[in-house]
Amino acid sequence: MNVSEIARRIPEAVERLRGEGIDVLVEDLEAYGRDETEDYFETPGLVARPRSTAEVAAVLRTADALDLPVTPRGGGTGKAAAAIPAPHGMVLALGRLNRIREIDAQNRFAVVEPGVVLQDLHEACAEHGLCYPVDMSSRGSCMIGGNLATNAGGERAIKYGVTRDQVRGVEAVLMGGSVIRTGGKTSKNSAGYALHHLLVGSEGTLGVITEATLRLLTLPPYRKALLAPFESLERAADAALAVEAAGVDPSALELIERSAAALAEDMLNERLPHADAAALLLVEVEGFHEGRTEENRDRAAEILLHNGAEDVMVAPRERVWRVRHAIAEAVKQLPAYTSVDACVPRRSMPQLVHEAHKIAVQYGLEVICFGHAGDGNIHTDFIRRRHEDDSWDRNVKSAVRDYLRVVVAFGGTITGEHGLGLLRRDDLPLQLDASTIEAMRALKNAWDPKGLLNPGKILPPL
Numbered sequence: 001m002n003v004s005e006i007a008r009r010i011p012e013a014v015e016r017l018r019g020e021g022i023d024v025l026v027e028d029l030e031a032y033g034r035d036e037t038e039d040y041f042e043t044p045g046l047v048a049r050p051r052s053t054a055e056v057a058a059v060l061r062t063a064d065a066l067d068l069p070v071t072p073r074g075g076g077t078g079k080a081a082a083a084i085p086a087p088h089g090m091v092l093a094l095g096r097l098n099r100i101r102e103i104d105a106q107n108r109f110a111v112v113e114p115g116v117v118l119q120d121l122h123e124a125c126a127e128h129g130l131c132y133p134v135d136m137s138s139r140g141s142c143m144i145g146g147n148l149a150t151n152a153g154g155e156r157a158i159k160y161g162v163t164r165d166q167v168r169g170v171e172a173v174l175m176g177g178s179v180i181r182t183g184g185k186t187s188k189n190s191a192g193y194a195l196h197h198l199l200v201g202s203e204g205t206l207g208v209i210t211e212a213t214l215r216l217l218t219l220p221p222y223r224k225a226l227l228a229p230f231e232s233l234e235r236a237a238d239a240a241l242a243v244e245a246a247g248v249d250p251s252a253l254e255l256i257e258r259s260a261a262a263l264a265e266d267m268l269n270e271r272l273p274h275a276d277a278a279a280l281l282l283v284e285v286e287g288f289h290e291g292r293t294e295e296n297r298d299r300a301a302e303i304l305l306h307n308g309a310e311d312v313m314v315a316p317r318e319r320v321w322r323v324r325h326a327i328a329e330a331v332k333q334l335p336a337y338t339s340v341d342a343c344v345p346r347r348s349m350p351q352l353v354h355e356a357h358k359i360a361v362q363y364g365l366e367v368i369c370f371g372h373a374g375d376g377n378i379h380t381d382f383i384r385r386r387h388e389d390d391s392w393d394r395n396v397k398s399a400v401r402d403y404l405r406v407v408v409a410f411g412g413t414i415t416g417e418h419g420l421g422l423l424r425r426d427d428l429p430l431q432l433d434a435s436t437i438e439a440m441r442a443l444k445n446a447w448d449p450k451g452l453l454n455p456g457k458i459l460p461p462l
């Protein structure tokens with residue numbers, strides 16, 4: 001359906017939804033037209049803000065009846081332009097479904113609605129001596145539904161896995177309004193297709209998640225951190241692999257190129273030690289026994305020194321994390337940037353960061369690397385520091401494309417945790433062959449035959 005036809009049907013959708021008692025916004029919708037991805041914006045025609053699964057079902061029934069595109073939305077912190085609405089289409093904002101329905105401490109599960117903010121879940125779990133181990137810098141605003149829909153990873157994935165590893169069950173509404181429940185509070189489950197795993201990472205294109213059952217862990221009380229400077233990014237990457245392989249079981253292993261840290265330091269007006277180093281490694285270990293946790297930390301320190309660290313210091317945890325977490329925000333303040341969150345088999349990671357810099361030099365661009373070194377998931381941001389730098393407009397697309405080709409040649413994935421959205425969908429054929437993409441398309445057609453649910457995301461246009 002063309003854009004003006006969509007716009008023409010919006011008033012009827014508003015009337016129907018309000019008739020069902022659903023809160024609908026039709027003005028001041030700009031904030032719902034973007035997420036945290038650079039350069040993407042689209043004005044929606046209406047924003048529906050349901051409070052229950054039944055209201056979500058009513059929204060999807062209306063979308064189906066009027067053939068209107070509808071885009072689910074959580075916290076809007078996504079970095080793949082996956083929450084951008086279709087022009088004049090509907091946004092289904094899930095922030096009001098924000099109840100933690102249950103913390104089942106005995107079975108160690110949480111049952112939550114999709115609009116629960118990640119940090120609120122952390123705090124609720126901690127009150128029971130439990131933890132939900134997925135964590136990331138956007139914790140204060142991203143929502144559990146968005147985390148599931150993107151299969152979010154984050155900084156503790158090296159030890160505890162990504163969002164998919166925590167999800168044991170899902171309630172979801174399909175296009176047209178039917179409600180499905182899949183999985184539940186069991187550690188094992190072989191009853192048919194694991195539809196909850198299919199919905200995880202589906203970026204709102206298959207169904208709208210209205211409840212998630214998540215496994216919880218006992219909260220480890222001891223956490224120790226180290227900071228180590230290196231003379232080169234590649235050496236730091238090599239040392240990260242050595243720590244990862246040594247059995248000290250780090251709960252975070254973050255590589256921070258010094259120029260990336262400097263952007264955050266300037267923004268925060270705060271300095272980390274070792275301003276002259278080329279790269280820093282942050283290593284964190286946690287456990288239930290203080291002595292053993294310290295032993296692990298000390299063993300990690302030995303490995304770092306043995307693998308080229310110029311120094312190892314017990315990290316001022318809060319300061320280091322503050323700087324690490326501020327990098328994305330600092331990058332956003334530059335005249336332009338584009339982020340790639342590729343993930344490669346661990347062993348290829350040092351070579352990958354080397355190749356990123358080689359490509360940047362070749363195209364006259366600047367690049368910074370940082371992120372989850374322990375699992376090969378490196379954020380590579382091509383940045384434009386000055387507006388007058390005209391090699392940006394000419395070259396950045398080719399540089400990103402060359403970089404993605406290298407990622408795939410290493411056996412990697414073009415996105416480790418942010419998803420494809422609109423940002424990377426056209427690059428998917430670099431990684432997957434035509435028959436695999438066709439199998440995905442067949443699935444999408446089966447669940448959403450009219451293609452109304454978050455259209456244009458994940459799959460490249462035919």
Ligand SMILES: Cc1cc2nc3c(=O)[nH]c(=O)nc-3n(C[C@H](O)[C@H](O)[C@H](O)COP(=O)(O)OP(=O)(O)OC[C@H]3O[C@@H](n4cnc5c(N)ncnc54)[C@H](O)[C@@H]3O)c2cc1C
Nearest residue numbers: 074075076077078082136143145146147149152153204209
């Ligand atoms: C500073 C910063 C740091 C970040 N760090 C990380 C990181 O370390 N690791 C990481 O993985 N990500 C990171 N991100 C990206 C982002 O926070 C995650 O992708 C997060 O999971 C998005 O959640 P959200 O609620 O904001 O989703 P949104 O951006 O609102 O939506 C993302 C996708 O989920 C879909 N969606 C949302 N809710 C539902 C639902 N209930 N049912 C179906 N589909 C739904 C949307 O349609 C869209 O496709 C970071 C972002 C920022 C800004």
